[in-house]
Amino acid sequence: MLEIRNVTKTFGKKLTAVHDLSLNLGHGVVGLIGHNGAGKTTLMQMIATLTRPSSGSIFFQGQDIVKKPQAIRQRLGFLPQDFGIYPNLTALEFMQYFAALKGVRDPARIRHLLEVVNLHEQAKRQASSFSGGMRRRLGIAQALLNDPDILIVDEPTAGLDPEERLRFRHLLSELGFKKLVIMSTHIVSDVESIASQLAIMRQGKLVAHATPDDILAQAHGQIWTADIASDEYETLRNKVHVLQSQKQGNQMSLRIAHPHQPCAGARHATPSLEEALMAQRYAVQELAA
Incomplete structure (x- = not known):
């Protein structure tokens, strides 16, 4: 589904955020693990076509998304670490706004996703009053509006309480049955029970790609x-x-x-x-x- 070939990303003359990284990924939950500054966010931004590699190629279903970013954008859901909300909008209005941006015109899709993330009872509540976990779940709902084949989530459980983290991990695990879910984290327990593969980054390099059982x-x-x-x-x-x-x-x-x-x-x-x-x-x- 997703093939990354010899991708490097440099900033200026001295900083190499990602160095000659190659990776092949299919369905399932992939835990992208590394310390802060390992290059995880830069890699995900390149997959999401938010920034271009300095060299190398990224293919989605055989198409080079560096040259043709639209080939993946319509099939991609992305939840960045710093996910902002519009505080004056209700959860329903927020979803309706993003649905319009993504060309989703089915109101039933919005209601379904609010149920999936367990926010249907708070649909008419202003998002400004939501807890951190509820905001992250609303972020997941908007990322799923276009029924993406690839879902990318960057540090999704940062700042969440234990109950919210457990609920969030369960949701991502279920999504991984039919989609490719790339979950970046430096909290190993977040992926220990749900990841089918681990991609471990260190100083911009991929140092391991294996199943959790292989690592153990x-x-x-x-x-x-x-x-x-x-x-x-x-x-x-x-x-x-x-x-x-x-x-x-x-x-x-x-x-x-x-x-x-x-x-x-x-x-x-x-x-x-x-x-x-x-x-x-x-x-x-x-x-x-």
């Missing part, structure tokens, strides 16, 4: 748990990568990422996805050192 399998044997005396902690921390520490009386309970047993008594632990990604990151850093 690669970290097998590299995550450890250990209990040590509190006065030994500083010495050990300077030698290994401590992922988590908890003081318990005169001892420290640790979770550690390391390719070999980091200390006497350390035991293998089952990694979480976040720990597996951290182990991978440390391995790359050590190879580069």
Whole structure:
């Protein structure tokens, strides 16, 4: 469905936001993971044709969207991180406005989408009174107005409470059954349970493209748990990568990422996805050192 070939984006002479990135994507939820400044937003803006690559090509269903941006714009839904609303409009008026912009003339489509995002009971309520989660759901509703084949959401759960985050993730998971959903985040738990693929970016480069199970399998044997005396902690921390520490009386309970047993008594632990990604990151850093 979407093919990215050797895409690079530079700003000025010194800043390369995305460097020689290639990626093939089909249906499902793709978690685009990376720290702030990794190049995720720039990549999504290029896919959404909001900015052009400095070099490389992006193909949607075989058509080069760098040369023909209209080939994807009518089949695309986009929810940026900073999604603005018109505070004086109700949710219904907001949707009607965006429907007019997108050429959607079916009132039933608007009502259906407000139900999908669980805002139908607040349809006549001014958007200025909505919580952050409700505004994000309204943003998803407008992104789905044209029934897109590709849905791009940038840091969609930033600032949401746990209940709203759970509801949002469930909605994106359901959408991924029939569409390509690209979800950018630096919060691993947001994609851990819903992503069929992970694309991991670091300093503008794609460093991994794999399923969550593959990432976990690669970290097998590299995550450890250990209990040590509190006065030994500083010495050990300077030698290994401590992922988590908890003081318990005169001892420290640790979770550690390391390719070999980091200390006497350390035991293998089952990694979480976040720990597996951290182990991978440390391995790359050590190879580069």
